[in-house]
Amino acid sequence: MTNQYPPSEWPTERMPGDQWPGATTGPVYQGAPADAYPAPRAARSSLPIVLAVLLVGALAVVGVALGVVLIGKNDKATTPAPSVAAPVSPDVVTTTTTTTVTAQTPAPAPGGSAPFTGTDGQGFLSGTARCNVDDPAVFIGRTNRSEVVVCRAASSSGGLYYKGYADGSASPDVSWPRMIGSTYVFTSGNTTYEVGPSALTIRTPGGDVTEAWIDVWRR
Numbered sequence: 001m002t003n004q005y006p007p008s009e010w011p012t013e014r015m016p017g018d019q020w021p022g023a024t025t026g027p028v029y030q031g032a033p034a035d036a037y038p039a040p041r042a043a044r045s046s047l048p049i050v051l052a053v054l055l056v057g058a059l060a061v062v063g064v065a066l067g068v069v070l071i072g073k074n075d076k077a078t079t080p081a082p083s084v085a086a087p088v089s090p091d092v093v094t095t096t097t098t099t100t101v102t103a104q105t106p107a108p109a110p111g112g113s114a115p116f117t118g119t120d121g122q123g124f125l126s127g128t129a130r131c132n133v134d135d136p137a138v139f140i141g142r143t144n145r146s147e148v149v150v151c152r153a154a155s156s157s158g159g160l161y162y163k164g165y166a167d168g169s170a171s172p173d174v175s176w177p178r179m180i181g182s183t184y185v186f187t188s189g190n191t192t193y194e195v196g197p198s199a200l201t202i203r204t205p206g207g208d209v210t211e212a213w214i215d216v217w218r219r
Helices: 047-078
Strands: 137-142 146-152 161-166 178-180 184-186 191-195 199-204 207-212 216-217
Touching: 047 137, 146 191, 161 191
Parallel strands: none
Antiparallel strands: 137 146, 137 216, 146 161, 178 184, 184 191, 191 199, 199 207
C-alpha cells in the first residue's frame, strides 16, 4: 500500500482508513488488508501448572504414608514372638517303703494240735514233760534219752520255766532262765540246763552231757 503522503507531509492525526508506516500494533483502519497484522496472543493462565504441582505433591504424600503402613505391617509379621521358657517342675522324689512281713507259725493252743508226734501245745501228752495247768509251751524237744519243755507262765509274771524228764525221773521246775543268743540257760543248784536250737546240754560238777535233738519245735 502506498502512503498518500510523503514522509514530510504525514499528518499528525490519523484519519479513518489511514495507517502510519512502521506501526506494528494497533487497530486496523479501513482500507488496510485484514491479515496485514497478526492478532495479539492471549495471555496464558498459570492455574493448570499450580494444580498439577499440588496433585503431584498430594500423590507423593499418599505414597509415603502407604509405604510407612506397609513397612510397619511387614515388621510385625516378620518379628518372631518372644519365646517363653517352659516352667521347670521341681524334682519329684518318690520314696518306696518296703514292708517285710515274716510269717510266723502260730503257737498251738494248750491241748491243741501237736507240734510233732506225741505232743500238743503244752508239751508231751504222756505227762512226763508238760507245762502246768494252762501255761503254753514255747519250746518242746526230744532226744534219744530226754524230753524237755520250756513254758511261759500264764500269770501276770509271764516268766519262763524249764521242765525235763530222763531215765524215768523228772527234773524240778527251773524258772527265770538267762538267754545266751538263742539258748535258754536254766540253773538249779550245781546243775545247769542249756536248751539250745540244736541240742540239750546238762552241766554238773561231775561232767557235761550233750544230747542232740531228734524232734524240736520252738514258738
